[in-house]
Amino acid sequence: MKNINIRELAQQLNLSVSTVSKALNDSHEISDETKKRVLKTAATLNYVPNPYASSLRGRKSKNIGVVIPEVADSFFSIAINGIESVAKEKGYHVLICLTHESFENEKNILKEFQGGRVDGVIMSVSRETIQSDHISDLISNGVPLILFDRVCEDVETAKITTDDFESSYKATEHLVAQGCKKIAFLGISKSLSLNSKRQEGYVQALNDHDLKSGNKHIIHCTNELKPNYRLVKKLLQQKNRPDGIVASMEKLTTPVYTACADLNLSIPQDVKMVCFSNLETASILNPSLTTITQPAFEMGKTAASILFRALKKTNLSLTKSSIVIPSSLMIRSSTT
Amino acid sequence: MKNINIRELAQQLNLSVSTVSKALNDSHEISDETKKRVLKTAATLNYVPNPYASSLRGRKSKNIGVVIPEVADSFFSIAINGIESVAKEKGYHVLICLTHESFENEKNILKEFQGGRVDGVIMSVSRETIQSDHISDLISNGVPLILFDRVCEDVETAKITTDDFESSYKATEHLVAQGCKKIAFLGISKSLSLNSKRQEGYVQALNDHDLKSGNKHIIHCTNELKPNYRLVKKLLQQKNRPDGIVASMEKLTTPVYTACADLNLSIPQDVKMVCFSNLETASILNPSLTTITQPAFEMGKTAASILFRALKKTNLSLTKSSIVIPSSLMIRSSTT
DNA sequence: AGATGGTACGAAAACGGTTTCGTAAATAAA
DNA sequence: TTTATTTACGAAACCGTTTTCGTACCATCT
Known part of the structure; x- marks a missing residue:
């Protein structure tokens, strides 16, 4: 069952190629009778138009x-x-x-x-x-x-x-309301405007609640699981360790949870965390994860x-x- | 900066279309000198070949x-x-x-x-x-x-x-070894051979360990979260409720965990669960989830x-x- | 009857590449 | 010197559609 093209289809129908093409595209130039005939034969012969020919001719893909x-x-x-x-x-x-x-x-x-x-x-x-x-x-x-x-x-x-700025602001404010004094921000990448906005929302919330945000608490992560784990672990090992984390990437959940477990830090007693995440499993994590869920x-x-x-x-x-x-x-x- | 085609490129170069095409495709018919010239001009004029034209002519996409x-x-x-x-x-x-x-x-x-x-x-x-x-x-x-x-x-x-049969067998056997007596199987769909194999592995393991597998403990789930939740809840509410679950779909994790929580059943004390899943978060769930991780x-x-x-x-x-x-x-x- | 208009179709060009074939010039072989 | 071969390029066909244009036929209007 080799694929048929419009020329062969036209031959079968004793029609010209143009007529068949127009019939298939429901052109007003073609009589209803002919259209029906064409459609029927096309179906039985399993005709499927070549998309590349159409794209080429029509200059749209x-x-x-x-x-x-x-x-x-x-x-x-x-x-x-x-x-x-x-x-x-x-x-x-x-x-x-x-x-x-x-x-x-x-x-x-x-x-x-x-x-x-x-x-x-x-x-x-x-x-x-x-x-x-x-x-x-x-x-x-x-x-x-x-x-x-x-x-x-x-x-x-x-x-x-x-609303990156606002949602990050709200998340940070939420951490403040829960008693966090030293809140860290885990970013994706310095260059992304999305990241800047989230970071600004975080900084603004800290300022509005009279919490200083030393640069040490702003970290930009990599794209790999293990380096992120090491970064987070280092963050949580420093003397002035944060008691709250705003993470701007779904992928940061596992490193944070794992690092906390390995350092015997309890979430949320020792460290609270909120993460930009659409994970369906957020609600059944240990503990369940507070998220900023994007639409x-x-x-x-x-x-x-x-x-x-x-x-x-x-x-x-x-x-x-x-x-x-x-x-x-x-x-x-x-x-x- | 409108996109240029091969004809215009050829004109700029004072060459024929065929020569340019061959040069771009590194044909042996074209001298190295000409090839270089073509490549260079193509780059400066930002020439990108139309993939549909190539596909049409070459009959490969x-x-x-x-x-x-x-x-x-x-x-x-x-x-x-x-x-x-x-x-x-x-x-x-x-x-x-x-x-x-x-x-x-x-x-x-x-x-x-x-x-x-x-x-x-x-x-x-x-x-x-x-x-x-x-x-x-x-x-x-x-x-x-x-x-x-x-x-x-x-x-x-x-x-x-x-190895659907074997891994399902091993998972079931693992549950048996952990003391489960009534193990349920949550399938994807009756018609999938993948599902049958997993189910057969499950049944075989039960048989090999002298545990009967009443049909009541084999459930086929839907594709939606809520109906699955209801199915699982119903399963866990029956008098003869299972103490172990083999789930053959990643999407079943949330319904099972949620249903257990809502019914005040503890995992793994009351119900143990193993799931075919590639979720990265399996290890940080509450409790962490035993999985059959597929390659x-x-x-x-x-x-x-x-x-x-x-x-x-x-x-x-x-x-x-x-x-x-x-x-x-x-x-x-x-x-x- | 002649002009006009609509209907239903076909011939051919076009889309932008690739490939086949032909050929002129240069080189090698006899 | 003549013939064969290689090199490097160009003309044109081709891939399978869509669309433009032309036209034969019939109906309608002066």
Whole structure:
């Protein structure tokens, strides 16, 4: 059962290729009778159009690219579901590209997109990304691109974020309310604006409650489990050890919990912790983890909706379509 | 900065389109000097070839399709990383398609693949999949397809699995050794062969240790959190409640833990639990969870390697390339 | 009757690459 | 010197669609 093309299909029907094409695309030029006949034969012969021929001719791919650092991460995998739910409805495919937190990879992926592989892009930058020319280049090349979660402030496009400053502020304030005096901040990467905002929210909360935030309590983590474990352990071993932690990355939960266990520190008695996380298992951890839960699905869905709006009318001002969707603080045993 | 095509590039170089194409593809017909000149100009003009034109002409897409039930699942997201690591090395893209456990979606995706969108497929079937004509059709259409984890026995192709029977047997035996007398099995779906194997391993272990396994202790779960919670709760409320649980799906952890908490049952005192799971947080749950950890990355990587071998020489016997990679039982506090 | 318009279809160009084939010039072999 | 071979390039066909344009036919309107 080899795959058939439109020419062979047309032969079978004693029709021209153009007529068949129009019939399949429900053109008004074709009579209902012919359309029915074409559809029926196409079905029985198992005709499936070649997407590359269509893309080439139509100069659109019906693909959107999703560029993210990792897929093995609750936030991103849920966001993908949000994006996909919209894309499917619009008859689009989602091409997921992973940067694995490498700027080099990110640049290469966007470069490839210049070739027309995708009609639009939804992206969350890598932790290494410190400049954004590759993004602006793609946009000025006519490919609409929307940033979500980890955005670059200086790129002029729509940005879907959560209220990083406010939620971090609230989380820190919550720790203060629970009696923490020395609160540490575990960041993702110095360069990310998302990280800066969370850090600023943390600092602001400390200031507003007259707690000094020595730099020693701000740590930037790596992408690996073990180095993070060592960093956290070192932090918790110093004489002036923190009694509260605001962690801005899901991946930091395990290192913190493990380090505490190994150092015989009890959560929440000795150290309280709140983490930006979408882990479903947060509520059944030992102890259950207080999280700032981001609206992952919603953010993905929103980003996709705006992208498709941009694909419809190209002169839409994307910059003004930026949206902030609030996260929610889920208070659990790790802080109480 | 609009994207340039090969014709314009050729004009800039005062060369023919064919020469430029050959130079870019490092053909032996072109002199080194010309190649260098072409590469240089292509770089400065930011030329990126249109992938659809290449795919159309070459009748290969340089894409492989990955069809899986969900991406928000540790096993699958890690497997994707394994697949991607191989694909990237071979210069291929990965098109991830989610069935969301729907047979209808799965059929539609494979149907689309008939059109030549991908050169090969790596797939794990949905929980609803009870017959495999759609798979065989695609294969007989010339698209190599490899199954992993959730396979269909009757499809003649390579199957990458883990030792479901043995690991389930070992897990059950472990529960018996820990003193469990009434062990329940929580399955994914009746139709999956993966599920049958795990169930058979469980039953065999019970038999070998002279424990009867009334059908009441075999439950097939749904795909939703809340119904699963209700099922588990009901199971744990019956007079003859189990003192051990073998769960064959990562997603079952939260319902079991929550149900136990709500019923004031202690894990592991009242109920011991072991779960097929790749959750990184298993070790910091309350209590830490004994898991059967599948070699997710390895399975993905192996599946991809075999697929690429098949893409090289089409007459390779895929059926004989099936591989079983063992899982490992990680004993933690939920069973001790 | 002649002009006009709508309907239903076909021929051919186009999308942007790759590949086959042809060929002129340079080199090697006889 | 003649012939064969190699080198380096160009013209054109081709991949499978979509779309533009042309046209034959029929109905409708002056």
